[in-house]
Amino acid sequence: MVNIQKAAIIGCGFVGASSAFSLLQKGIFSELVLIDANKEKAEGEAMDISHGRPYAHPMKIYAGSYDDISDCSLIIITAGANQKPGETRLDLVHKNVAIFKSIIPEITKRRFEGILLVVANPVDILTYAALKISGYPKERVFGSGTVLDTARFRYLLSEHLQVASRSVHANIIGEHGDSELAVWSGANVAGIPINDFCELRGHYQHQESMERIYKTVRDSAYDIIQKKGATYYGVAMAVARIAESIVMNENAVLPVTSLMEGEYGLEGLCISVPTIVSQKGAEKVLEIPLSDEEKEKLLSSAKELKEVLDGLDL
Secondary structure (H helix, E strand, O other): OOEEEEEEEEOOOHHHHHHHHHHHHHOOOOEEEEEOOOHHHHHHHHHHHHOOHHHOOOOEEEEOOHHHOOOEEEEEEOOOOOOOOOOOHHHHHHHHHHHHHHHHHHHHOOOOOOEEEEOOOOHHHHHHHHHHHHOOOHHHEEEOOOHHHHHHHHHHHHHHHOOOHHHEEOOEEEOOOOOOEEOHHHOEEOOEEHHHHHHHOOOOOHHHHHHHHHHHHHOHHHHHHHHHOOOOHHHHHHHHHHHHHHHOOOOEEEEEEEEEEOHHHOEEEEEEEEEEEEOOEEEEEOOOOOOHHHHHHHHHHHHHHHHHHHOOOO
16 A cells, blocks of 8 residues: 655665755655665665754655565655766766666566656656656656756746746746757746736846846756756755645646657657646646747657657667
C-alpha cells in the first residue's frame, strides 16, 4: 500500500541533497529515504539534515536501499553525471541513460506503485527513458521539466517590472535546455498583458527586453555552473513545489515533462508543457494557446529531442 507521506530520493549529489533539505522545510513528508551508490554519502546527508530537525518539521530521514521504496508515494531520481562547464544538457544523454538502465529495473522489481519524478538531465530524454524502461502508466512518470526555468522567467520579469513574482503569470515550455521557449503571447501580470503592464511601468522597448530576459533564463544554468560549479538550490525548490502539488492533491498547473500523445501535434516523446499535477501524477496535459511563432519553436524543440531519442537503444 502506498504511503502518501513517504518519499525516496535516488542520488545524493548536490541536487539530491538540496532537494532533501527543501522537502524537510516544506514539511509534506513524514519519512524520506536517501539512496546513493555511495552509501556513506547518503548516510552523511541524512545525518546532517536530521540534526536540524528540532528547528523544522518532524520527518524521519535515513539512508536506505531499494528495499525501502515499495510503499513510497514518490521517488525522485536525481542520480546521474553532472553537467560540466561548456557541456550542454544533451551531451549527458548516453551517460545518464546507462545509469537509468540500472536504476529503473531496481525500482520496478520492488512493485512500486507510486510516482516517478525524474530530475536528472537531460530531463526530457531521461523521462522518456524511465517511462519506456519501467512500463509504468504515463501519469506516473514525469519530469521536473521547465518548472525551474519558469521560476527564473517569472523572477526576472518581476525584477524588471518591480512587482511581486507571484503576480507574474508566464511560462517557459519545450526542452529544458537550449531550445526552450518563452510563451510571451500568454504572459501577463494580474491578467494585464505583459506589454501593457510594461508600459504602465515605463518600459517601451519590448523586443529588446524580451530578448534579454529570455536569453538570461536560457543561459542561467551555464552562468551558474561557470561561477560556482553546479546548480542545485533553485531546482531543489522546484522539486519541492512539484512534490507539494502531488501530496496535497492540488491539481496545480506546472510545466513538467509529460508524454505527448497528439497534444500540440506531438507524440512519441516527452517534453515540458503545462500539466495538471495531482496525487495521480501528471494527470492532464494542457494545450495552452500559442502564437504561430511559438508553435513553430515548440515543434523545432521537439524535433531536436526526437532525433536524440531515435538514436537511443530503449
